[in-house]
Amino acid sequence: MTKSGQLFILSAPSGAGKTTLLKKVMRDVERLAFSVSHTTRSPRPGETDGVDYHFVSVDEFEAMREQNLFLEWAEVHGNFYGTSRPAVAKQLEQGVDVILDIDVQGAAIITGDKSVHAVSVFVAPPSLAELERRLRGRGTDSEETIMVRLGNAAKEMSCADDYEYLVINDNLEVAATTLRAVLIAERSRGHRLPSGEPINLGALTK
Ligand SMILES: Nc1nc2c(ncn2[C@@H]2O[C@H](COP(=O)(O)OP(=O)(O)O)[C@@H](O)[C@H]2O)c(=O)[nH]1
Ligand SMILES: Nc1ncnc2c1ncn2[C@@H]1O[C@H](COP(=O)(O)OP(=O)(O)O)[C@@H](O)[C@H]1O
DSSP states (O other): OOOOOOEEEEEOOTTSSHHHHHHHHHHHOSSEEEOOOEEOSOOOTTOOBTTTBEEOOHHHHHHHHHTTOEEEEEEETTEEEEEEHHHHHHHHHTTOEEEEEOOHHHHHHHHHOTTSOEEEEEEEOSOHHHHHHHHHHHOOSOHHHHHHHHHHHHHHHTTGGGSSEEEEOSSHHHHHHHHHHHHHHHHTOTTOOTTOOOOOHHHHHO
């Protein structure tokens, strides 16, 4: 039987660089999948349906919600976002670790469910001033959208202590090394022997 994959939660205020960091780390960590969320927000230039998000209408989102197809969902910055329960379950069953890029509300839902084991990581910008520079520098959002995201940032930052790990995305290389280290360390926990068998110390010393 294949050993089930692990769930990782990554949250950050918008503009902290979570997407950039994730893309970098996912290039060189194998057996790791990104959970493609459903959202009612419009695609940004350069985003692809089914890759960055599944872009759906409010009606489609509500229909999925009514069928209990979301592991968690939340309204974030005025749009709906949700994680597909069957998609995540399938990847975990195949022994693939799954990263959920979700907001602080979604993270609280998952970590509050004691039947689900997830490792949580918060990505913080070095300062709120730098966060604003990055949001503006990204060049994908209207002034109104930027203001909504900045307005929510302080509250989101106050949730950082609820996470097991904190990664400060100041220098991208350093942040990527730190995130990789977290993933690798969590995979290496002693109780996660591939066979599921306890270690036979006697056999090791013969
Ligand atoms: N709860 C929840 N939050 C999500 C999900 N997908 C994305 N988000 C969060 O929604 C927020 C907005 O994401 P996005 O629209 O891509 O904007 P960005 O953060 O400015 O790049 C971020 O905090 C994401 O982590 C999801 O499936 N569930
Ligand atoms: N460590 C960093 N230093 C400087 N700029 C960064 C860093 N990480 C990301 N960025 C830039 O900040 C902007 C926001 O990054 P993005 O990954 O879209 O953030 P998020 O997914 O958290 O909303 C992008 O223009 C990105 O290139």
